[in-house]
């Protein structure tokens with residue numbers, strides 16, 4: 019086997035090994051994460067409101083949560099606040 023062919027095969031093997039390692043490192047970085055994540059500048063603190071007019075949670079209305087019950091006739095779940103089932107097609111009078 020010629021020396022030139024050996025060198026060519028060696029170069030091809032090294033190239034293939036390098037490309038394989040680079041691909042696996044790329045997959046590792048994608049799924050596991052880089053060893054040293056890029057340093058991010060900390061976000062500026064939120065601006066304080068000028069006037070304190072009550073606690074923070076009073077600014078947002080509480081979520082509406084209603085109990086439901088199954089309609090005795092059709093089985094659809096309706097709010098307990100309504101008198102009768104309002105489902106279209108319910109045979110309940």
Ligand SMILES: [Zn+2]
Pocket residue numbers: 089090091092093094103104105108109110
């Ligand atoms: Zn019903």
